[in-house]
Amino acid sequence: xxxxxxxxxxxxxxxxxxxxxxxxxxxxxxxxxxxxxxxxxxxxxxxxxxxxxxxxxxxxxxxxxxxxxxxxxxxxxxxxxxxxxxxxxxxxxxxxxxxxxxxxxxxxxxxxxxxxxxxx
Amino acid sequence: xxxxxxxxxxxxxxxxxxxxxxxxxxxxxxxxxxxxxxxxxxxxxxxxxxxxxxxxxxxxxxxxxxxxxxxxxxxxxxxxxxxxxxxxxxxxxxxxxxxxxxxxxxxxxx
Numbered sequence: 476x477x478x479x480x481x482x483x484x485x486x487x488x489x490x491x492x493x494x495x496x497x498x499x500x501x502x503x504x505x506x507x508x509x510x511x512x513x514x515x516x517x518x519x520x521x522x523x524x525x526x527x528x529x530x531x532x533x534x535x536x537x538x539x540x541x542x543x544x545x546x547x548x549x550x551x552x553x554x555x556x557x558x559x560x561x562x563x564x565x566x567x568x569x570x571x572x573x574x575x576x577x578x579x580x581x582x583x584x585x586x587x588x589x590x591x592x593x594x595x
Numbered sequence: 596x597x598x599x600x601x602x603x604x605x606x607x608x609x610x611x612x613x614x615x616x617x618x619x620x621x622x623x624x625x626x627x628x629x630x631x632x633x634x635x636x637x638x639x640x641x642x643x644x645x646x647x648x649x650x651x652x653x654x655x656x657x658x659x660x661x662x663x664x665x666x667x668x669x670x671x672x673x674x675x676x677x678x679x680x681x682x683x684x685x686x687x688x689x690x691x692x693x694x695x696x697x698x699x700x701x702x703x704x705x
Contacts, residue, residue, distance in 0.1 A: 522694035579687035580694040585639035
């Protein structure tokens with residue numbers, strides 16, 4: 476069965492960087508894009524960006540572009556989200572989600588989420 | 596504040612029909628397909644409807660959706676207690692060049 480398993484919770488200081496992993500199983504990793512969505516406490520989801528694990532090509536919301544990096548290790552079927560220059564308002568649960576090629580906003584499987592807390 | 600407007604809350608009694616709206620613009624709902632997600636507390640969102648009105652396998656046919664112009668709506672018939680959750684619409688937005696989520700509607704089953 477399709478599964479996306481994410482790394483564990485993190486606590487970071489303001490200005491630090493975070494790196495969340497998302498390991499896929501049950502399907503061909505390079506056949507689907509991986510998207511990243513975050514959800515601040517009490518708020519709705521916020522889409523951050525997408526990555527094609529086959530080519531490594533990615534795209535993200537403009538608000539994140541200067542501090543967001545999405546990478547992958549195809550040998551480990553794992554995608555990574557790295558966010559630098561952390562601020563208090565980056566505190567959120569970060570999700571990876573799979574989306575079929577050629578679709579937009581269609582996330583059919585999700586990771587369990589990784590809670591990231593930015594605190595001094 | 597989302598560029599998509601959803602009512603913050605909705606409610607109904609078991610067996611009733613509930614409608615949740617999602618109002619957008621030409622750059623999102625008006626041009627691109629709408630997906631709907633259900634989220635219960637403490638869990639990841641779950642795909643409920645994709646491509647405006649398509650149900651993934653495993654989603655009961657009590658859930659349906661439609662779209663007209665720059666507005667979309669999700670209908671739940673035969674309301675059940677397990678339907679109590681937050682619901683989000685999510686189309687692509689050509690202006691943002693990304694996916695936008697609605698503000699969410701909290702459904703309460705009375």
